[in-house]
Amino acid sequence: xxxxxxxxxxxxxxxxxxxxxxxxxxxxxxxxxxxxxxxxxxxxxxxxxxxxxxxxxxxxxxxxxxxxxxxxxxxxxxxxxxxxxxxxxxxxxxxxxxxxxxxxxxxxxxxxxxxxxxxxxxxxxxxxxxxxxxxxxxxxxxxxxxxxxxxxxxxxxxxxxxxxxxxxxxxxxxxxxxxxxxxxxxxxxxxxxxxxxxxxxxxxxxxxxxxxxxxxxxxxxxxxxxxxxxxxxxxxxxxxxxxxxxxxxxxxxxxxxxxxxxxxxxxxxxxxxxxxxx
Amino acid sequence: xxxxxxxxxxxxxxxxxxxxxxxxxxxxxxxxxxxxxxxxxxxxxxxxxxxxxxxxxxxxxxxxxxxxxxxxxxxxxxxxxxxxxxxxxxxxxxxxxxxxxxxxxxxxxxxxxxxxxxxxxxxxxxxxxxxxxxxxxxxxxxxxxxxxxxxxxxxxxxxxxxxxxxxxxxxxxxxxxxxxxxxxxxxxxxxxxxxxxxxxxxxxxxxxxxxxxxxxxxxxxxxxxxxxxxxxxxxxxxxxxxxxxxxxxxxxxxxxxxxxxxxxxxxxxxxxxxxxxxxxxxxxxxxxxxxxxxxxxxxxxxxxxxxxxxxxxxxxxxxxxxxxxxxxxxxxxxxxxxxxxxxxxxxxxxxxxxxxxxxxxxxxxxxxxxxxxxxxxxxxxxxxxxxxxxxxxxxxxxxxxxxxxxxxxxxxxxxxxxxxxxxxxxxxxxxxxxxxxxxxxxxxxxxxxxxxxxxxxxxxxxxxxxxxxxxxxxxxxxxxxxxxxxxxxxxxxxxxxxxxxxxxxxxxxxxxxxxxxxxxxxxxxxxxxxxxxxxxxxxxxxxxxxxxxxxxxxxxxxxxxxxxxxxxxxxxxxxxxxxxxxxxxxxxxxxxxxxxxxxxxxxxxxxxxxxxxxxxxxxxxxxxxxxxxxxxxxxxxxxxxxxxxxxxxxxxxxxxxxxxxxxxxxxxxxxxxxxxxxxxxxxxxxxxxxxxxxxx
Numbered sequence: 001x002x003x004x005x006x007x008x009x010x011x012x013x014x015x016x017x018x019x020x021x022x023x024x025x026x027x028x029x030x031x032x033x034x035x036x037x038x039x040x041x042x043x044x045x046x047x048x049x050x051x052x053x054x055x056x057x058x059x060x061x062x063x064x065x066x067x068x069x070x071x072x073x074x075x076x077x078x079x080x081x082x083x084x085x086x087x088x089x090x091x092x093x094x095x096x097x098x099x100x101x102x103x104x105x106x107x108x109x110x111x112x113x114x115x116x117x118x119x120x121x122x123x124x125x126x127x128x129x130x131x132x133x134x135x136x137x138x139x140x141x142x143x144x145x146x147x148x149x150x151x152x153x154x155x156x157x158x159x160x161x162x163x164x165x166x167x168x169x170x171x172x173x174x175x176x177x178x179x180x181x182x183x184x185x186x187x188x189x190x191x192x193x194x195x196x197x198x199x200x201x202x203x204x205x206x207x208x209x210x211x212x213x214x215x216x217x218x219x220x221x222x223x224x225x226x227x228x229x230x231x232x233x234x235x236x237x238x239x240x241x242x243x244x245x246x247x248x249x250x251x252x253x254x255x256x257x258x259x260x261x262x263x264x265x266x267x268x269x270x271x272x273x274x275x276x277x278x
Numbered sequence: 279x280x281x282x283x284x285x286x287x288x289x290x291x292x293x294x295x296x297x298x299x300x301x302x303x304x305x306x307x308x309x310x311x312x313x314x315x316x317x318x319x320x321x322x323x324x325x326x327x328x329x330x331x332x333x334x335x336x337x338x339x340x341x342x343x344x345x346x347x348x349x350x351x352x353x354x355x356x357x358x359x360x361x362x363x364x365x366x367x368x369x370x371x372x373x374x375x376x377x378x379x380x381x382x383x384x385x386x387x388x389x390x391x392x393x394x395x396x397x398x399x400x401x402x403x404x405x406x407x408x409x410x411x412x413x414x415x416x417x418x419x420x421x422x423x424x425x426x427x428x429x430x431x432x433x434x435x436x437x438x439x440x441x442x443x444x445x446x447x448x449x450x451x452x453x454x455x456x457x458x459x460x461x462x463x464x465x466x467x468x469x470x471x472x473x474x475x476x477x478x479x480x481x482x483x484x485x486x487x488x489x490x491x492x493x494x495x496x497x498x499x500x501x502x503x504x505x506x507x508x509x510x511x512x513x514x515x516x517x518x519x520x521x522x523x524x525x526x527x528x529x530x531x532x533x534x535x536x537x538x539x540x541x542x543x544x545x546x547x548x549x550x551x552x553x554x555x556x557x558x559x560x561x562x563x564x565x566x567x568x569x570x571x572x573x574x575x576x577x578x579x580x581x582x583x584x585x586x587x588x589x590x591x592x593x594x595x596x597x598x599x600x601x602x603x604x605x606x607x608x609x610x611x612x613x614x615x616x617x618x619x620x621x622x623x624x625x626x627x628x629x630x631x632x633x634x635x636x637x638x639x640x641x642x643x644x645x646x647x648x649x650x651x652x653x654x655x656x657x658x659x660x661x662x663x664x665x666x667x668x669x670x671x672x673x674x675x676x677x678x679x680x681x682x683x684x685x686x687x688x689x690x691x692x693x694x695x696x697x698x699x700x701x702x703x704x705x706x707x708x709x710x711x712x713x714x715x716x717x718x719x720x721x722x723x724x725x726x727x728x729x730x731x732x733x734x735x736x737x738x739x740x741x742x743x744x745x746x747x748x749x750x751x752x753x754x755x756x757x758x759x760x761x762x763x764x765x766x767x768x769x770x771x772x773x774x775x776x777x778x779x780x781x782x783x784x785x786x787x788x789x790x791x792x793x794x795x796x797x798x799x800x801x802x803x804x805x806x807x808x809x810x811x812x813x814x815x816x817x818x819x820x821x822x823x824x825x826x827x828x829x830x831x832x833x834x835x836x837x838x839x840x841x842x843x844x845x846x847x848x849x850x851x852x853x854x855x856x857x858x859x860x861x862x863x864x865x866x867x868x869x870x871x872x873x874x875x876x877x878x879x880x881x882x883x884x885x886x887x888x889x890x891x892x893x894x895x896x897x898x899x900x901x902x903x904x905x906x907x908x909x910x911x912x913x914x915x916x917x918x919x920x921x922x923x924x925x926x927x928x929x930x931x932x933x934x935x936x937x938x939x940x941x942x943x944x945x946x947x948x949x950x951x952x953x954x955x956x957x958x959x960x961x962x963x964x965x966x967x968x969x970x971x972x973x974x
Contacts, residue, residue, distance in 0.1 A: 036385070037314070037381050037385060037525065038303075038523070038525060039381070040381050040382065040385075097907075177845070179845050181887075181904035182885060182904050182905075182906060182907055182909065182910045183849075183907065183910045184907045184908075184909035185907055185909075186904065187901060256889075256897055256902050257902065258964075258965060259965055261968075262846075262964065262965040262968055265968060266844070266845050266846070266964075266968075269844045270845070273844050
């Protein structure tokens with residue numbers, strides 16, 4: 001079994017093209033998922049390729065239409081970067097613990113594709129594109145098409161997440177809520193990202209996404225479009241109806257962290273509170 | 279002479295901070311083998327057949343057939359086997375050890391062991407009572423017969439996991455017939471006696487040494503005896519050093535936890551709106567084997583009136599056996615469950631009678647000279663009135679409780695009053711432990727403390743040395759206190775039950791005074807002291823009559839919270855505590871106990887969820903089992919009272935458990951105040967709060 005450490009990004013693409021390798025960045029998910037008896041090597045079922053040290057994947061650049069975030073950026077570095085949108089900073093600030101944030105990468109959080117991944121609802125709301133590259137080609141995939149189920153994503157064996165592209169926007173109101181078992185170092189029971197732009201009391205843009213209430217992040221584009229163009233008063237008057245529409249798509253499960261009744265109720269409470277705060 | 283309470287640097291802080299401290303896992307012995315436990319994958323079953331793969335040379339299977347003695351872990355009853363034989367009674371029950379040099383090969387062997395089970399319907403309900411206790415004081419029948427009103431409520435409490443930082447572990451080696459075990463343990467002599475029993479060995483063929491212990495909280499009281507017995511059996515057969523360290527998940531799944539409890543309370547209210555009688559019926563889930571559950575139940579029952587005096591009571595309870603992981607010792611030992619129920623119940627009685635809860639509680643607050651729940655006597659001064667006033671002043675309790683009750687702003691404040699009986703329940707010290715301590719002065723005038731008390735982080739290495747140094751008026755570094763080794767120290771009893779400073783420290787102080795009298799420079803002198811129960815302490819073990827404890831420590835906890843009406847999450851706002859531990863031997867150490875204890879108690883009350891589903895623990899790692907982080911903690915203020923206990927060293931009483939037992943009711947009462955709904959179950963999770971706010 002091969003466990004490889006490329007020196008350059010180009011070399012990494014070559015290695016991925018030649019062998020079936022699991023991409024390992026900060027390892028904060030994979031080292032846990034593949035743990036074995038203490039003092040033994042982790043029990044990976046396939047070979048691995050460690051990309052954590054590739055400086056070429058650690059960058060943030062603002063261009064005209066997009067903010068580019070290299071997939072090797074750690075959560076801590078993104079959190080502290082002045083280019084990072086406030087909504088993403090708000091999410092990263094309360095993710096995990098400092099030790100984990102200094103190892104975990106944004107590419108890894110996306111690649112892990114956990115329904116409870118805290119950066120995900122934010123990236124959904126920001127219409128983030130995942131840039132995938134292989135020796136053959138490079139392509140952009142919207143995040144909601146990239147993640148198709150818990151741990152499942154549309155990435156080819158020889159592809160790597162190169163970067164995340166966040167389109168520029170004029171969202172003026174943003175809100176992130178993480179409901180974990182405690183205030184830090186917790187996996188979300190529910191997470192919520194909301195963003196909007198309101199001008200002259202009329203909703204110009206409205207986006208919300210929920211984490212940990214279904215197999216993937218829940219964002220309903222059609223429901224959002226119904227709200228655009230409405231006045232804030234209209235929205236407040238129809239709040240019950242809006243919540244009930246969203247309620248149809250929020251279908252959480254019971255697990256060791258919480259139960260479905262709580263998840264659904266609180267998800268809708270957060271939505272209500274966000275809408276009424278506009 | 280300086281005040282003994284003045285803090286000194288903890289003697290073990292440097293080795294722990296530098297990483298120099300050697301925990302079991304750090305100990306390596308040449309030729310050492312590793313052991314891993316093969317466990318039951320069924321909650322209840324008959325083992326039909328075990329098929330082993332070909333075992334390579336140098337690898338070993340150790341099971342019940344290798345046991346020289348009788349197959350049980352010597353704790354109290356002969357009920358828990360060291361290795362399962364024909365049947366298994368809980369998921370995770372040990373069946374055998376696989377031992378060898380290479381962990382990969384051990385893992386491989388284990389994955390190729392086939393165990394055929396015939397499943398039997400497991401029991402998860404409280405129907406199989408293994409122990410039943412019952413006692414009365416006064417005439418509760420009459421009180422209930424004449425009652426104008428009877429108030430009833432049911433309370434329940436969940437599991438709590440000790441979550442010591444260092445998982446369970448032990449290493450052993452053999453020299454001739456002599457087995458030596460080094461472990462992360464609280465009770466060297468419990469381990470020694472269990473090993474003597476399983477090996478049918480002689481006293482001098484078993485030696486138990488304490489490694490540096492990374493936390494215990496009761497979890498290393500009786501459980502390590504099981505691991506020690508397994509290792510000892512293996513050592514006798516294989517004759518090479520062997521190490522057995524649990525992984526975190528294994529530890530959380532199969533080691534003892536705090537007993538879940540169900541408590542039914544009834545109060546007889548007379549025509550003057552007084553509590554004339556009280557009954558409590560308690561059920562605790564012992565898990566698959568009794569272990570210490572009976573003793574846990576006793577402490578719970580004795581705490582049935584908490585810090586109050588009620589004249590007519592009837593108390594009873596059962597230890598139920600279920601096909602789940604055995605529960606056992608945990609800081610507080612039955613009291614946290616009962617004190618939660620008592621504190622909530624008296625509040626609920628006041629609400630029901632439309633009385634001011636504070637006034638009602640003050641009316642029944644225990645006073646010096648009152649009869650205890652078991653018809654013993656509170657002999658020493660009780661200064662709870664001062665403590666309550668101090669606590670209310672520190673926290674601005676009266677104003678806040680009024681404001682929060684009236685305004686309904688999802689803020690709340692709760693106050694718990696409690697006591698903790700110091701030392702073993704009943705006649706344990708006198709009849710079972712009979713603690714012996716020794717001091718040895720060498721010709722260089724250094725004094726070695728020879729006791730079996732373990733420093734598991736609570737600071738006993740520092741406090742014992744302080745006691746001796748202070749009495750002899752010598753520098754601290756002239757006193758030596760090494761980690762206990764049963765070949766060197768007498769049996770001063772286990773490091774449990776808040777007994778170490780009060781009982782063992784008291785004996786050490788007496789021995790030191792003896793040494794001081796006999797002191798001759800440059801001469802070797804050995805002195806010893808054995809525990810003698812004060813004449814006035816009488817205890818009828820069968821009927822629960824008399825003084826259940828020689829002394830009591832007292833406390834007041836106040837917790838302030840905010841509850842989010844959107845997410846139902848609780849935020850701690852402030853924590854205030856006042857304690858009477860007699861006299862602090864080291865103020866900073868007591869403050870450490872205070873901060874850690876209350877957080878563990880409050881966590882138990884609102885955060886720490888552990889459940890089993892069909893006998894399997896669902897919260898078996900530190901990701902899923904949520905304990906408070908610094909982010910969850912609120913500012914804490916603690917005030918220590920001086921109320922010296924005549925028989926404790928410098929007046930010290932028990933402190934370790936006291937700081938935990940009041941946390942849960944304080945936070946639960948605060949949440950109740952914030953949401954204006956009766957809380958009857960802990961932990962008070964957001965899920966439960968939502969249910970209460972919507973339906974409750």
